[in-house]
Amino acid sequence: MTTALDILFQPIELGGLKLANRIVMAPMTRAFSPNGVPGENVAAYYRRRAENGVGLIVTEGTLINHPAATDNPNVPNFHGEAALQGWAKVVEEVHAAGGKIIPQIWHVGMTRKPNSLPHPEAHSIGPSGLTLEGKKVEEPMTEEEITQVIAAFAQAAADAKKLGFDGVELHGAHGYLIDQFLWERTNQRTDRYGGDLVERTRFAAEIVAACRAAVGPDFPIVLRLSQWKSAQYDAKLAKTPEELEQLLKPLVEAGVDIFHCSTRRFWEPEFEGSDLNFAGWTKKLTGKPVITVGSVGLNEEFMQLFREGKGADVADIDGLLERLERGEFDLVAVGRALLADPAWAAKIRDNRLDELIPFQAEALKTLV
Numbered sequence: 001m002t003t004a005l006d007i008l009f010q011p012i013e014l015g016g017l018k019l020a021n022r023i024v025m026a027p028m029t030r031a032f033s034p035n036g037v038p039g040e041n042v043a044a045y046y047r048r049r050a051e052n053g054v055g056l057i058v059t060e061g062t063l064i065n066h067p068a069a070t071d072n073p074n075v076p077n078f079h080g081e082a083a084l085q086g087w088a089k090v091v092e093e094v095h096a097a098g099g100k101i102i103p104q105i106w107h108v109g110m111t112r113k114p115n116s117l118p119h120p121e122a123h124s125i126g127p128s129g130l131t132l133e134g135k136k137v138e139e140p141m142t143e144e145e146i147t148q149v150i151a152a153f154a155q156a157a158a159d160a161k162k163l164g165f166d167g168v169e170l171h172g173a174h175g176y177l178i179d180q181f182l183w184e185r186t187n188q189r190t191d192r193y194g195g196d197l198v199e200r201t202r203f204a205a206e207i208v209a210a211c212r213a214a215v216g217p218d219f220p221i222v223l224r225l226s227q228w229k230s231a232q233y234d235a236k237l238a239k240t241p242e243e244l245e246q247l248l249k250p251l252v253e254a255g256v257d258i259f260h261c262s263t264r265r266f267w268e269p270e271f272e273g274s275d276l277n278f279a280g281w282t283k284k285l286t287g288k289p290v291i292t293v294g295s296v297g298l299n300e301e302f303m304q305l306f307r308e309g310k311g312a313d314v315a316d317i318d319g320l321l322e323r324l325e326r327g328e329f330d331l332v333a334v335g336r337a338l339l340a341d342p343a344w345a346a347k348i349r350d351n352r353l354d355e356l357i358p359f360q361a362e363a364l365k366t367l368v
């Protein structure tokens with residue numbers, strides 16, 4: 001008899017990705033790459049997850065070639081010879097361990113602290129120059145800046161393919177640049193990049209299309225989306241399934257293969273009247289494969305870590321397995337549990353549940 005746990009560990013082919021199982025390492029910024037260059041320690045960190053049964057690794061957010069893409073000089077770049085060589089080594093190590101890996105490509109937009117390293121002289125960019133609180137601190141991005149940023153995302157996707165990654169993930173979630181265009185509050189533009197829900201998808205859709213053109217038809221493109229924004233948990237891009245369908249349609253048409261639907265608790269229904277979570281709705285509305293995420297294997301959600309430095313205890317995954325078995329989602333991303341414990345997937349697979357490690361804030365201090 002096939003159990004739900006067997007399903008979690010069955011090989012699967014989705015959106016062009018051939019995976020050994022359904023477990024995905026969620027993208028997690030670690031900031032251990034001085035001057036933006038990931039070193040041997042970063043390669044070894046990802047290799048350990050691949051060796052211990054993670055089906056697909058999504059790297060930490062890594063930056064497109066734009067001076068205001070971050071405010072942290074220890075976040076890795078995805079441009080420049082030294083950084084790309086570092087990433088080539090990461091790919092080599094993960095593949096040598098039998099794993100699959102895709103980079104998460106990122107620009108923080110208006111969440112960047114002004115005058116911050118690595119490029120204090122650069123000005124922050126966003127659709128309308130508004131912070132997530134809606135405060136105007138910059139001029140809106142010019143069309144020229146928009147074109148440059150789209151090209152930088154496409155270049156990063158092309159480089160991901162050249163370096164031998166298994167696909168690419170675009171960070172369109174959590175209130176960063178791409179999401180700032182999707183969200184009404186931060187996108188007040190009156191040109192073709194602003195307007196109603198569908199018009200606000202133009203920037204994201206053009207990035208996806210440019211990436212698709214850069215990598216060809218067969219290289220998997222994953223798009224990470226979230227309703228919530230950092231510091232705005234109740235924000236919603238789509239208030240109803242109908243709105244979500246409108247939002248997703250242009251993104252599917254532009255060439256997304258897999259949606260990575262970011263929630264903080266995977267069991268929360270997205271809309272009233274149905275149990276389906278954000279990933280479940282996205283799958284139902286698009287027919288595309290989806291990744292779910294949020295407090296898998298842990299009893300507290302992750303933003304408590306940033307608000308209060310709070311950890312989380314181990315929790316069972318029975319509810320997750322029930323949903324997986326029902327086909328609500330295809331893949332399951334695991335964040336903090338895998339950050340704290342490289343062997344989390346192997347322990348679940350082998351029923352070594354008493355060996356699971358709770359997540360503590362101290363885990364952030366080292367690359368275990």
Ligand SMILES: Cc1cc2nc3c(=O)[nH]c(=O)nc-3n(C[C@H](O)[C@H](O)[C@H](O)COP(=O)(O)O)c2cc1C
Pocket residue numbers: 026027028029030060061104171173174224262263264293294295296298301302305333334335336337364
């Ligand atoms: C330390 C840390 C860094 C994170 N950095 C990123 C990131 O770079 N990109 C991203 O999309 N999500 C990021 N996240 C969110 C995770 O990908 C994930 O969605 C979240 O932790 C919920 O999963 P969990 O409950 O299993 O930890 C981060 C989370 C943590 C804990």
